[in-house]
Amino acid sequence: MNAIYGLFSDSDSARNALSVLRTSSSELHIKTESIRVISSEPLEEEITGKEKRSLMPWIAVVGGILGGTAGYALAAFTQRTYPLPTGGMPIVALWPTGIVIYELTMMGAILATIVTFLITVGLPRYTRRIYDPEVSHGKILVALIDTDQELRAKLRQKLLEAGAEQVKEIA
Amino acid sequence: MAHRWGMVIDLDRCTGCEACVVACHAENNIATVKPQQAAKGRAMHWIHVERYWEGEYPNMHVRFQPVLCQQCDAAPCEPVCPTYASYHNEEGLNAQVYNRCIGTRYCANACPYTVRFFNWFNPVWDKPLHLQFNPDVSVREVGVMEKCTFCNQRITAAEIHARAESRELKDGEVNPACVQSCPAGAMVFGDLNDPKSQVSRLARLERGTKLLAELGTSPKITYLERESSHGDE
Amino acid sequence: METNRAAQNMADPEAERIREDLLRPLFHTSWRFYTGVGVLVAIGLAGMAAFAYQVYSGMGVAGITRPVFWGFYITNFVFWIGISHAGTLISAILRLVNAGWRRPVTRCAEAITVFALAIGGQFPIIHLGRPWLFFWLIPYPSERHIWPNFRSPLLWDFLAISTYITGSLTFLLLPIIPDWATVRDRSTGLRKRIYTFLALGWQGTPREWHRLELAMRIMSVVIIPVAVSVHTIVSWDFAMALVPMWHSTMFGPYFVAGAIFSGIAALIIAMALLRKFLHLEQYLKPIHFDNLGKLLLLMSLLWLYFIFAERLTVWYGNETSEMATFWSIQRGKFAGLFWTMVFCNFLIPFPILAIKKLRTITGTVIASSTVVVGMWLERFLIVVPPLERKYLPYDWGSYRPTWVEITVMIGTAAGMVLLYVLFAKFVPIISIWEFKGPQSKVSVPAGSFAAPAQSGTGLQPTYQSPLPRGDVGI
Numbered sequence: 053m054n055a056i057y058g059l060f061s062d063s064d065s066a067r068n069a070l071s072v073l074r075t076s077s078s079e080l081h082i083k084t085e086s087i088r089v090i091s092s093e094p095l096e097e098e099i100t101g102k103e104k105r106s107l108m109p110w111i112a113v114v115g116g117i118l119g120g121t122a123g124y125a126l127a128a129f130t131q132r133t134y135p136l137p138t139g140g141m142p143i144v145a146l147w148p149t150g151i152v153i154y155e156l157t158m159m160g161a162i163l164a165t166i167v168t169f170l171i172t173v174g175l176p177r178y179t180r181r182i183y184d185p186e187v188s189h190g191k192i193l194v195a196l197i198d199t200d201q202e203l204r205a206k207l208r209q210k211l212l213e214a215g216a217e218q219v220k221e222i223a
Numbered sequence: 224m225a226h227r228w229g230m231v232i233d234l235d236r237c238t239g240c241e242a243c244v245v246a247c248h249a250e251n252n253i254a255t256v257k258p259q260q261a262a263k264g265r266a267m268h269w270i271h272v273e274r275y276w277e278g279e280y281p282n283m284h285v286r287f288q289p290v291l292c293q294q295c296d297a298a299p300c301e302p303v304c305p306t307y308a309s310y311h312n313e314e315g316l317n318a319q320v321y322n323r324c325i326g327t328r329y330c331a332n333a334c335p336y337t338v339r340f341f342n343w344f345n346p347v348w349d350k351p352l353h354l355q356f357n358p359d360v361s362v363r364e365v366g367v368m369e370k371c372t373f374c375n376q377r378i379t380a381a382e383i384h385a386r387a388e389s390r391e392l393k394d395g396e397v398n399p400a401c402v403q404s405c406p407a408g409a410m411v412f413g414d415l416n417d418p419k420s421q422v423s424r425l426a427r428l429e430r431g432t433k434l435l436a437e438l439g440t441s442p443k444i445t446y447l448e449r450e451s452s453h454g455d456e
Numbered sequence: 457m458e459t460n461r462a463a464q465n466m467a468d469p470e471a472e473r474i475r476e477d478l479l480r481p482l483f484h485t486s487w488r489f490y491t492g493v494g495v496l497v498a499i500g501l502a503g504m505a506a507f508a509y510q511v512y513s514g515m516g517v518a519g520i521t522r523p524v525f526w527g528f529y530i531t532n533f534v535f536w537i538g539i540s541h542a543g544t545l546i547s548a549i550l551r552l553v554n555a556g557w558r559r560p561v562t563r564c565a566e567a568i569t570v571f572a573l574a575i576g577g578q579f580p581i582i583h584l585g586r587p588w589l590f591f592w593l594i595p596y597p598s599e600r601h602i603w604p605n606f607r608s609p610l611l612w613d614f615l616a617i618s619t620y621i622t623g624s625l626t627f628l629l630l631p632i633i634p635d636w637a638t639v640r641d642r643s644t645g646l647r648k649r650i651y652t653f654l655a656l657g658w659q660g661t662p663r664e665w666h667r668l669e670l671a672m673r674i675m676s677v678v679i680i681p682v683a684v685s686v687h688t689i690v691s692w693d694f695a696m697a698l699v700p701m702w703h704s705t706m707f708g709p710y711f712v713a714g715a716i717f718s719g720i721a722a723l724i725i726a727m728a729l730l731r732k733f734l735h736l737e738q739y740l741k742p743i744h745f746d747n748l749g750k751l752l753l754l755m756s757l758l759w760l761y762f763i764f765a766e767r768l769t770v771w772y773g774n775e776t777s778e779m780a781t782f783w784s785i786q787r788g789k790f791a792g793l794f795w796t797m798v799f800c801n802f803l804i805p806f807p808i809l810a811i812k813k814l815r816t817i818t819g820t821v822i823a824s825s826t827v828v829v830g831m832w833l834e835r836f837l838i839v840v841p842p843l844e845r846k847y848l849p850y851d852w853g854s855y856r857p858t859w860v861e862i863t864v865m866i867g868t869a870a871g872m873v874l875l876y877v878l879f880a881k882f883v884p885i886i887s888i889w890e891f892k893g894p895q896s897k898v899s900v901p902a903g904s905f906a907a908p909a910q911s912g913t914g915l916q917p918t919y920q921s922p923l924p925r926g927d928v929g930i
Binding site: 260263264265273274275290299302303304305306307323324325326327328329331332333335336337340341342343344345364365366367368435438440 | 523609851
Binding site for chain 1: 630668
């Protein structure tokens, strides 16, 4: 994968660069999907564009429901296969089973959230990707991937005009 | 119909001689503990005679009664055990399964009668007492709870015997060690499901009370209060 | 995300200085760190040796006896699980109500939660008569065809604490990933390889940030009911048993309030120590201690309310068995501990925290220290005195801890501190990406941090490891 990217020192110049890239997308054959933004802190939506709505909260609810069902199944099934009466209580007692259901509901919601998070961001992923250590010094990286060689010079110029401190290329 | 084992202890007959305590130790392979351990409260008397002094000198009198596991029908010690080491068996006994016990000691806290005992160390018998084990009863290791089982080994042996002879158990045929050894005949053991058994008849007497009845544990041991008033003794 | 009129300038010298300050403990280690860790490891090993001795010789080497079958170990269990409620309150509730001042404090608090749970979770194993069989509490299909008893409060404990530690670890670790990426970028050699692995390949794309913040919002909502349920269930270890002064319906809320109380106190102490040893004066500022001090004051009043309500109800009911325990606590054998507890939990903290002039960093730390002691005493007074006086007076007894229990207790406390110190060494204790630089985020209340003094160099930051500024590491 090849890329050309600029490092910007603040969000205004990064926003500027992104709008420049978007307006000249036809001229420079830039597809929106080939623009990447990387930062060391969350950027505002007006810069990066609205993120697609995630189903994560709903998946967490589903995870909770599954967890609760698993809790009931665990308590009911295990106590019925080897029924040992205690203290005059029924074998599957209402109130204690409620506690088991509750805890496993929350566990299901938590695990669903973790798994959904990791899957939707595609982590862990250790393959070579676009990055520059300057990002962790606060620079915002705006990159274009898979661009034609001939357009590189023009893109470099546009990025520098928009306010990039440095422009680098990969491959 | 399944048996439901119960006991009646007549406090009018009990002399407090503690033969039942000794017999229980012998029958159930219960170890004795050193004096310092006993002073800390670690003696293991599954049945023990509790004694209370009442009144001021010279008008004092003593109340005593043997206290053992009450084999409650709604035992508070049973639901709290995380490994089912304490559960209610089909004959109404509160069974203690030593192999399942991991020693959380929750059951001992939950028991209002404090009749559960914990093996603080591996039990030790000074020679030659190590030769007098009852082969029908296991020896418990450190970290395990134990308590009165109504001599379940004797009950089981009698039931097997009766089944081999294709007959029912007779009333009075099986007695725990404490009942057997009581010289005053203060303790009676039998099947509460048999209305004609001696224990059922005695349990219905007006003198009958249950220990800590107000807690709702439904104990199966009925104490027959003393007929004599507090005046004497 | 809050809107911000000013541009986000994450690369200015101020922001870079903040990053250097917060990362310095990771890159610079002094002899004080090694000495401290050495001492803590030694104490922890002593605790482990005491436990090993107990397993070898039998539980009898501890002071517990009939009828006091639970003693120091369960006291410490409840105490540490209580301390673990620090993180939840700060991180989750303050996150949900958008209290900006929580930002430097969240990770310190969440770390306390995770490690307090790890330490507290040891005690159910330590106090077992046969601890090598603790795994029978885990529901798994065993060859004996038997499962654990879900009607037992100890199983509810197991499920609740497992859920809570899973949630807390998630709450702690998810926001650390971007900071580990920052550390990765500034490391070399083995350290770089380790942090590259830990950073999971984090880049910092808008999607990653969005999902991370969404996950944290969901976790904030989920973790609060979990935390409430955890200490309620721990309280039900006592409330479900027919022991005079245990069998109280109030134990659930009473314990949760006490847990949050002790948790905030522990957090204040931890923050004060971090501030001193990691030189975080610019980041953990008096306003944080002031705000937490106000919360501590609130919890102190709430604790007083619960103690009063419980004791009034018992005294008024005058039930014989309960009154035996009641008087032994208030006037008898435990009176010294009881009134010390009231002093430590209310009489000393209240004036310090209520008077604004006294609610300084020093003031809140003093108040928090007494609260931590007082809350430990409170747990002890809940566990032991009722067991000493149960229903049948012939079976009354007494409890005296032995060196084994005391050593284990000190060892586990050292373990807690050790885990925390190691955490501060390998993870930035203040969340770098969440802690905004001075120019951004209008939602941060004025005075939550003063604009740090200008570094005055005017130089652009260069890509190199932060220069150590003298011997200032941990």
